[in-house]
Amino acid sequence: MAEYAEYMILGYATMAVILGAMVLAMVLRYRSLTREARLIEQIAIEEGLAGDREPRPDRA
Amino acid sequence: MTYSVPRDRALKGLTIAAGVLFVLAMLMDFFYVGPEKTQGEAQRIFYIHLGSFLGAFIAFAAAVVAGIRYLSSRESRWDILGLASVEIGLGLSGITIITGMAWAKPIWNTWWTWDPRLTSITIMWLAYAAYLMLRAGIDDPERRRRFAAVYGIVAFASVLFTIIIIRVRPDTIHPVVAGPTQADPSGGFDVAGRIRDTLFFNLFTFSVITVTLVWHRIRLENLAERVTRRKLDVLSEL
Numbered sequence: 379m380a381e382y383a384e385y386m387i388l389g390y391a392t393m394a395v396i397l398g399a400m401v402l403a404m405v406l407r408y409r410s411l412t413r414e415a416r417l418i419e420q421i422a423i424e425e426g427l428a429g430d431r432e433p434r435p436d437r438a
Numbered sequence: 439m440t441y442s443v444p445r446d447r448a449l450k451g452l453t454i455a456a457g458v459l460f461v462l463a464m465l466m467d468f469f470y471v472g473p474e475k476t477q478g479e480a481q482r483i484f485y486i487h488l489g490s491f492l493g494a495f496i497a498f499a500a501a502v503v504a505g506i507r508y509l510s511s512r513e514s515r516w517d518i519l520g521l522a523s524v525e526i527g528l529g530l531s532g533i534t535i536i537t538g539m540a541w542a543k544p545i546w547n548t549w550w551t552w553d554p555r556l557t558s559i560t561i562m563w564l565a566y567a568a569y570l571m572l573r574a575g576i577d578d579p580e581r582r583r584r585f586a587a588v589y590g591i592v593a594f595a596s597v598l599f600t601i602i603i604i605r606v607r608p609d610t611i612h613p614v615v616a617g618p619t620q621a622d623p624s625g626g627f628d629v630a631g632r633i634r635d636t637l638f639f640n641l642f643t644f645s646v647i648t649v650t651l652v653w654h655r656i657r658l659e660n661l662a663e664r665v666t667r668r669k670l671d672v673l674s675e676l
Contacts, residue, residue, distance in 0.1 A: 381478030389540035
């Protein structure tokens with residue numbers, strides 16, 4: 379193995395893990411929020427409540 | 439109700455660009471530039487070490503802008519920018535610290551030493567970690583935003599301190615790549631050729647990655663706020 383290659387691998391692997399964790403955390407939070415949003419809408423429909431009062435981004 | 443944020447073309451393009459740049463940067467780090475004569479393969483860490491610090495600097499500087507804008511306008515979007523910037527900056531400065539340790543072990547023969555630069559970046563990281571703790575500890579949203587804005591501005595002193603420390607303390611063993619030092623007041627830029635090309639490409643790549651991550655984090659926070667508002671609406675009607 380080239381000189382000090384193991385430390386280079388350690389450095390790059392750590393960077394990949396931290397960057398990956400940051401992206402993964404955002405993806406998981408996004409999924410959790412969309413799931414929660416669907417549940418809220420389902421409850422609103424079942425209870426016969428008013429529909430979406432938020433301006434939909436595509437209609438704004 | 440549609441909670442999913444419409445795919446913004448600019449963000450999508452930026453995300454793809456960041457991914458492509460990252461792959462190209464890694465190819466340059468491993469294949470375009472060769473190992474350095476005295477430091478061997480460990481020197482390659484330098485590219486991501488400096489790149490991630492630049493990213494953290496951009497993020498923390500954005501938190502200062504966000505803090506000033508929030509205090510002058512009281513618009514919550516600036517608070518969201520501040521929060522997003524600090525979170526991303528913390529991750530990137532974490533990369534800086536850990537890659538620095540991986541480089542220090544073969545070159546300094548130790549993972550860690552309380553050198554002025556290493557001490558100052560630790561203080562910087564802890565100062566921004568405390569920003570998140572401060573936010574979590576204040577219930578009133580307006581007060582939380584105001585405190586976070588002020589703290590985000592003040593905490594930037596630790597970033598400047600980290601940058602300046604190696605230029606004013608003669609006892610540091612941390613290398614200085616650019617600018618004047620006590621030993622060499624005339625300054626200069628101590629890299630050239632392929633090492634310089636690779637370094638600049640990595641600096642640019644990490645800057646783009648930082649902007650992309652902060653933007654995604656902002657959109658996520660906006661989505662979270664909309665979901666919370668809608669939840670409160672539905673609960674109030676039940």
